[in-house]
Amino acid sequence: MSPDLHHTGRLLIACPDARGIVAAVAGFLAEHGANLLDAQQHTDTEHGEFFMRAEFDLTDCDLTPTTFPECWSPIAQRHSMTWHVRFDGRPLRVAILVGRQPHCLYDLLWRHEAGELPIEVPLIVSNHDTLRPIAEHAGIPFEHRPIVAGDKPAQEAQLRDLFEAQQIDLIVLARYMQVLSSEFLTRWPNRIINIHHSFLPAFAGGDPYRQAYDRGVKIIGATSHYVTEVLDDGPIIAQDVVEVSHRDSTDDLKRKGRDLERTVLARAVRAHVQDRILVSQNKTVVFE
């Protein structure tokens, strides 16, 4: 279901498991004229954590993005909630970071054009100039920020300035082949999505199709995850796989893998921008 950003709100909650939380949320929304459209919960019994996503209709709702926090805080405090609400009707501002491979970029832009992703893309950034024509055809500013003389910190500082100036909500690494520093990552926690071209945790690191070929696996995969300080280890959002056989060369694996990479990345981005993801214990809860 595609949420209509302008007429619905989405509330995400994580808190210690306890009784009556759903009733409290449903009651609060009903009291404020917000019709509950969809509510999903999950309890991690092992860690005693409760997760919830509520989507509600704003038509007769007396809450605004400004007044919500104050009205909501008694309930949030009672249950020690970490929470996040969004109903300002504003699409998320997404920056796409790319290398030299075009397929994931093409795909995100095409889905954006097709209306699959309720986002704005104010800029595309790369350490190479290769994909500039694609950005230009889509009418999106392309910023070439090369890594000069191996000075990655300098380039990263430029990226950070660009993203902050543009008030970027989400950074998508669409086959950007550089590792980002922990300083950079902590600036956008759980807001940087990467696509890794293997079925993680198998074949983390470099050249995963080569690793898969050498191991002789019969299925290859792609994994989209939030980026954390440990390489290819962040919370997994989406994965998909495709069968391969001894007939497939590494080039065949790359070809088949590209189809996975673009759909898996798009699925992860879509879940994020629809406020469907909660993170805990380095894992994700992805509500449907």
Place this chain on the structure above:
Amino acid sequence: MSPDLHHTGRLLIACPDARGIVAAVAGFLAEHGANLLDAQQHTDTEHGEFFMRAEFDLTDCDLTPTTFPECWSPIAQRHSMTWHVRFDGRPLRVAILVGRQPHCLYDLLWRHEAGELPIEVPLIVSNHDTLRPIAEHAGIPFEHRPIVAGDKPAQEAQLRDLFEAQQIDLIVLARYMQVLSSEFLTRWPNRIINIHHSFLPAFAGGDPYRQAYDRGVKIIGATSHYVTEVLDDGPIIAQDVVEVSHRDSTDDLKRKGRDLERTVLARAVRAHVQDRILVSQNKTVVFE
């Protein structure tokens, strides 16, 4: 998640869409000390119908199967609900109806033994005596009820008597190759589950693997559905598919199909006995 039948209740609701239903349900349960473990909803916007499943903890709940209806009826009436609750801790009583093919029977019995299906199987019935040894090995009474001199109504009457005597809640057609009369079917509405060996609506009727072979499809499937008066047309509960190629003979399709049939049927039975299915418009809502 496997519900513990003895300590949880499950409430299924269908009603015209309206505001405040989730809040009403959640509030009602909270009021009666029933901690809401899981609540799922679905709105069919096209037909203006609302569906909900609530699973709740009974530990501190003051409701009993006897008192629930009276306490609940004001809310049910206000929203014109069709509803169903179950929290008597009793596993459903399931009769399995078979023909000559063993694979689906074997599979259901094996899953039952493995604890995957919270059911009782008081009897297995067939118009053939072929599978008696399997039933006996499992220690389940096997009733051979042949169709004598083509008199199907007589045999069907025997089946009905058997099932009524045993207070059967659910009838599973595990490759039972006879069509049941509408009189029989109306006795157990949405409580007779069939497995059809094709990807319905393709290849309804007889010999679907032959039909699939002749059409040259590249994927075959299996479909589990509630049985209705129109052959192979009832509400679909579960489907799955597998790739085939020109190399596969009809025997290969049958072999590959058997694996589908047993997993798809088991999935449908499991969803039913966990009270996860609602039916409307000849379609199912299957909550996860």
Place this chain on the structure above:
Amino acid sequence: MSPDLHHTGRLLIACPDARGIVAAVAGFLAEHGANLLDAQQHTDTEHGEFFMRAEFDLTDCDLTPTTFPECWSPIAQRHSMTWHVRFDGRPLRVAILVGRQPHCLYDLLWRHEAGELPIEVPLIVSNHDTLRPIAEHAGIPFEHRPIVAGDKPAQEAQLRDLFEAQQIDLIVLARYMQVLSSEFLTRWPNRIINIHHSFLPAFAGGDPYRQAYDRGVKIIGATSHYVTEVLDDGPIIAQDVVEVSHRDSTDDLKRKGRDLERTVLARAVRAHVQDRILVSQNKTVVFE
């Protein structure tokens, strides 16, 4: 494996089943210095038909596209073969016919650019002018041939002239929503590939996602097939499916289906242009 068009030949054979055919083919090629790289066969035991694909290295081969037929004909005649060889190093000339939906066109062009499809695309044709910018960005001539005053035969005659003038080998209907006349179809037998947005034979005809939604299926599909006179009934080349649930609206089915359509169509086109498909009994043999 990606055949290198310039240094390999591909021979496709269909004939009545008989002994010694593989030995005859292998011997013939060895005799002429053509190293057999890959040979695949299939016997349709039901119809007594034999199919074979041989791919061979031309490096030391004394055959040419001109001399091949004469040298080969004794074997071909002895076994009453229908056969087809290609080793002129020329990529197939493919015309893409589109309507208003861009996703399949985008996808074919992107794969072409990525080197996945050894083809030339001399023109893109449509009865609408909608997708012209995509063609122009790719630097491919776009021919807008509207159906004026409902006169489809006139428009079809224009298409035929365009395709003949351009010596088109293969026509790809990338969501072209018009039915082609049998006169047109017989001009390119087994050389017109369509993508139908359902899991055929289910939901042939118009609005298949709507049909799938109304039937309540739990899986949807897409089917690529050669076009024949009977609508959506031609030999199936490739199919794929994706799971859906009661949560998915018809718009969701369309969105999920688009991903299937583009990959399935691309797979079919790739198999065709690599000379991997033989047709018999309204079915395909697709060698891997």
Place this chain on the structure above:
Amino acid sequence: MSPDLHHTGRLLIACPDARGIVAAVAGFLAEHGANLLDAQQHTDTEHGEFFMRAEFDLTDCDLTPTTFPECWSPIAQRHSMTWHVRFDGRPLRVAILVGRQPHCLYDLLWRHEAGELPIEVPLIVSNHDTLRPIAEHAGIPFEHRPIVAGDKPAQEAQLRDLFEAQQIDLIVLARYMQVLSSEFLTRWPNRIINIHHSFLPAFAGGDPYRQAYDRGVKIIGATSHYVTEVLDDGPIIAQDVVEVSHRDSTDDLKRKGRDLERTVLARAVRAHVQDRILVSQNKTVVFE
């Protein structure tokens, strides 16, 4: 396609890549009246290795299992082939080694009964007595060989004696939870098949479902492989996967995984007993 063991032969070849091998094989068989039913090849261009499987009809063939080696050896020597032929009409003798979990054993026995596996099962062996009733119901001798006082070498010696006495061709580890010594393994090279309950190389070693749960993967898998000295590192024969979500507990992973384990193991065993597998570089070529 199911080979009829009594009327067909199967020849497996591995050798350095060279020209004319297919022609030599096809010619040899034709010369001896063996009609070539199916020939498949594969060239590992990276390592310059050639692999071939030929299946041939014995009806008018003048070769016997006894005379074949002498007739064939000139070709084999010319190309430095490693080769293996089988056309004695004898089903392979398979020993099944189990622990306490019944699902893979049940499944293999059921498939055997259904005619899916052309094998004999002269014995089932376990270090536990738990599954004896299943073996007895199937009429297969069950040998309980416990590991007494931690003395694994003694128990392994008993296993070896049993298998040698029974002239076992293939050992299937159907969830046998003990590591076998390298001494034992070298006795049956590429003739011991294991099922590991993860998508290898992810989650090798103990408790892979727990590992998968903790990592938060969205897909789990099962892998069947030949056993080598390095744990869970042998040549992979077959793999399959299933989607999971945050809703799935480790028990759910185990339940879903059981379905994978049994189909994947059966697929690997079937490929082996149909002489479809060649091993090189710690990888498999599995002809279809």
